[in-house]
Amino acid sequence: MFKENIPLAGHTGYKIGGPARYFFEARNLDELESAVREARKKNLSIFVLGGGTNLLVSDEGFDGLALKPDFHFxxxxxxxxxxxxxxxxxxxxxxxxxxxxxxxxxxxxxxxxxxxxxxxxxxxxxxxxxxxxxxxxxxxxxxxxxxxxxxxxxxxxxxxxxxxxxxxxxxxxxxxxxxxxxxxxxxxxxxxxxxxxxxxRHPLEYPNIGSIFKNVPLTRISADSISLNLPGSTRKSAAIPVKTDPVPVVPAAYLISEAGLKGVSFGGAMVSPKHPNFIVNVLEAKASDVKTLIELVKNEVHGKFGIILEEEVQRI
Ligand SMILES: Cc1cc2nc3c(=O)[nH]c(=O)nc-3n(C[C@H](O)[C@H](O)[C@H](O)COP(=O)(O)OP(=O)(O)OC[C@H]3O[C@@H](n4cnc5c(N)ncnc54)[C@H](O)[C@@H]3O)c2cc1C
Incomplete structure (x- = not known):
C-alpha cells in the first residue's frame, strides 16, 4: 500500500532531503490505522509529515515510513x-x-x-x-x-x-x-x-524552514549569569532588544547578527542577511551544508555571548 523511495525534498519547504523508504498519505482514520498496522508488521519507524515547513531532512533520507495525515475537512x-x-x-x-x-x-x-x-x-x-x-x-x-x-x-x-x-x-x-x-x-x-x-522581513524568495533557533528567554540568560553587555561594545543591556514571544526573549536573529554572521554561506546554504535566524537554500543546498552553518552559528554565538542557541527546527 505504500509508495517507495519518495524524495522528501519535494515535501519540505527547504527542498532539501533524501528519500523516504516508504511514503503514505492517509485521508481518513481507516487508512491511517491500516498504514500504522502495516508499518508495525514491517517493523518500520514512522515519521509524521505535515506541511514540511519546519523540517531539516538529512541527505540520506528516512529509512522508515513517512506518513502524512492528509485529513482535509x-x-x-x-x-x-x-x-x-x-x-x-x-x-x-x-x-x-x-x-x-x-x-x-x-x-x-x-x-x-x-x-x-x-x-x-x-x-x-x-x-x-x-x-x-x-x-x-x-x-x-x-x-x-x-x-x-x-x-x-x-x-x-x-x-x-x-x-x-x-x-x-x-x-x-x-x-x-x-x-x-x-x-x-x-x-x-x-x-x-x-x-x-x-x-x-522574511527571506521568502529562497526555500527556507523559518527560524532555525529559538529566541532566548531572558530567564535563561540571567540563569546562566551572562552579562548582557556586549563584549567589545559600549552598548549596555538596555540597548539589547527584548521582545515578548510570549515571554520576554532576546531574538536569536539579533545575537547572530551581532556575531557578524549575516550573509555567511557554506555550500548552497546562507545565513540570511535579511533575517539572520533564517538559513536559506540559495543554490541546491544539501542538508549537510545547513548543518555546518548551524554548528558555525552556535559556536560563534556561544563564543561571543556565552549563550547556547537551541534549535527550533525538527531534524530527520
Ligand atoms: C517562513 C516561515 C515562517 C515561520 N513562522 C513561524 C512562526 O511565526 N511561529 C511558529 O511557531 N512557527 C513558524 N514557522 C515554523 C513552522 O511553520 C511551524 O512550526 C508549523 O506549525 C509547522 O507545521 P507543518 O505542518 O509544516 O509541520 P512539519 O514541518 O511537517 O512538521 C513539524 C513537526 O510536527 C510534526 N507533525 C506535523 N503534523 C503532525 C500531525 N498531524 N500529528 C503529529 N505530529 C505532526 C512532525 O512530525 C514534525 O515533528 C515558520 C516557518 C517558515 C518556513
Missing part, C-alpha cells in the same frame, strides 16, 4: 470549527475570513498545517495556537486507538504540547478551534497585515 458548529490536521493554516484563515470568525488573525502568513501548528503550539504576534484550541483528536500508534483530549490535557507550553513531548507516538487527526463572531473585513485586514509584515 472543515466542519463548523456555531463559532467552533473542527479542522482536519492536513488543512494548511492559510486555508483555515481563508475559511475564517469568509465566515467572519475572529481569533486566529495572528497566524496570517504562518506556513504549515493545522497538525503541525497544534503539535508545536505555533505562535506569532503574541498569539499561540493553544489560545483557540478546544479539543484535539489523535491516533496513538502504540495502542492503535483514537484519543480525544480537551485543551488542558494537551499540556501546551512554549512551542510545545503533549504530542511533541510524546516524541511522535501520536498522530494529530483534527482539532476544534473555538472562535468568536467577527467582521469579515476587519478579520481580512488583520490577517493581511501579518502576511505583509512577514513578506517584508
Amino acid at each position: 472543515l466542519e463548523q458548529d456555531g463559532n467552533e470549527v473542527n479542522v482536519g490536521a492536513g488543512i494548511p493554516i492559510a486555508e483555515l484563515l481563508n475559511y475564517l475570513i469568509t465566515h467572519s470568525l475572529t481569533g486566529l488573525e495572528w497566524a496570517g502568513g504562518l506556513p504549515g498545517t493545522v497538525g503541525g501548528a497544534v503539535r508545536g503550539n505555533a505562535g506569532a504576534f503574541g498569539g499561540e495556537t493553544k489560545d483557540l484550541i478546544k479539543s484535539v483528536r489523535s491516533f496513538d500508534i502504540e495502542k492503535l486507538k483514537e484519543v480525544e483530549r480537551e485543551a488542558p490535557a494537551c499540556d501546551f507550553g512554549y512551542r510545545s504540547s503533549v504530542f511533541k513531548k510524546k516524541g511522535g507516538t501520536e498522530i494529530i487527526m483534527s482539532a476544534v478551534f473555538a472562535l468568536k463572531k467577527g467582521d469579515t473585513e476587519t478579520v481580512r485586514k488583520s490577517i493581511h497585515e501579518k502576511i505583509n509584515y512577514r513578506r517584508e
Whole structure:
C-alpha cells in the first residue's frame, strides 16, 4: 500500500532531503490505522509529515515510513470549527475570513498545517495556537486507538504540547478551534497585515524552514549569569532588544547578527542577511551544508555571548 523511495525534498519547504523508504498519505482514520498496522508488521519507524515547513531532512533520507495525515475537512458548529490536521493554516484563515470568525488573525502568513501548528503550539504576534484550541483528536500508534483530549490535557507550553513531548507516538487527526463572531473585513485586514509584515522581513524568495533557533528567554540568560553587555561594545543591556514571544526573549536573529554572521554561506546554504535566524537554500543546498552553518552559528554565538542557541527546527 505504500509508495517507495519518495524524495522528501519535494515535501519540505527547504527542498532539501533524501528519500523516504516508504511514503503514505492517509485521508481518513481507516487508512491511517491500516498504514500504522502495516508499518508495525514491517517493523518500520514512522515519521509524521505535515506541511514540511519546519523540517531539516538529512541527505540520506528516512529509512522508515513517512506518513502524512492528509485529513482535509472543515466542519463548523456555531463559532467552533473542527479542522482536519492536513488543512494548511492559510486555508483555515481563508475559511475564517469568509465566515467572519475572529481569533486566529495572528497566524496570517504562518506556513504549515493545522497538525503541525497544534503539535508545536505555533505562535506569532503574541498569539499561540493553544489560545483557540478546544479539543484535539489523535491516533496513538502504540495502542492503535483514537484519543480525544480537551485543551488542558494537551499540556501546551512554549512551542510545545503533549504530542511533541510524546516524541511522535501520536498522530494529530483534527482539532476544534473555538472562535468568536467577527467582521469579515476587519478579520481580512488583520490577517493581511501579518502576511505583509512577514513578506517584508522574511527571506521568502529562497526555500527556507523559518527560524532555525529559538529566541532566548531572558530567564535563561540571567540563569546562566551572562552579562548582557556586549563584549567589545559600549552598548549596555538596555540597548539589547527584548521582545515578548510570549515571554520576554532576546531574538536569536539579533545575537547572530551581532556575531557578524549575516550573509555567511557554506555550500548552497546562507545565513540570511535579511533575517539572520533564517538559513536559506540559495543554490541546491544539501542538508549537510545547513548543518555546518548551524554548528558555525552556535559556536560563534556561544563564543561571543556565552549563550547556547537551541534549535527550533525538527531534524530527520
Ligand atoms: C517562513 C516561515 C515562517 C515561520 N513562522 C513561524 C512562526 O511565526 N511561529 C511558529 O511557531 N512557527 C513558524 N514557522 C515554523 C513552522 O511553520 C511551524 O512550526 C508549523 O506549525 C509547522 O507545521 P507543518 O505542518 O509544516 O509541520 P512539519 O514541518 O511537517 O512538521 C513539524 C513537526 O510536527 C510534526 N507533525 C506535523 N503534523 C503532525 C500531525 N498531524 N500529528 C503529529 N505530529 C505532526 C512532525 O512530525 C514534525 O515533528 C515558520 C516557518 C517558515 C518556513
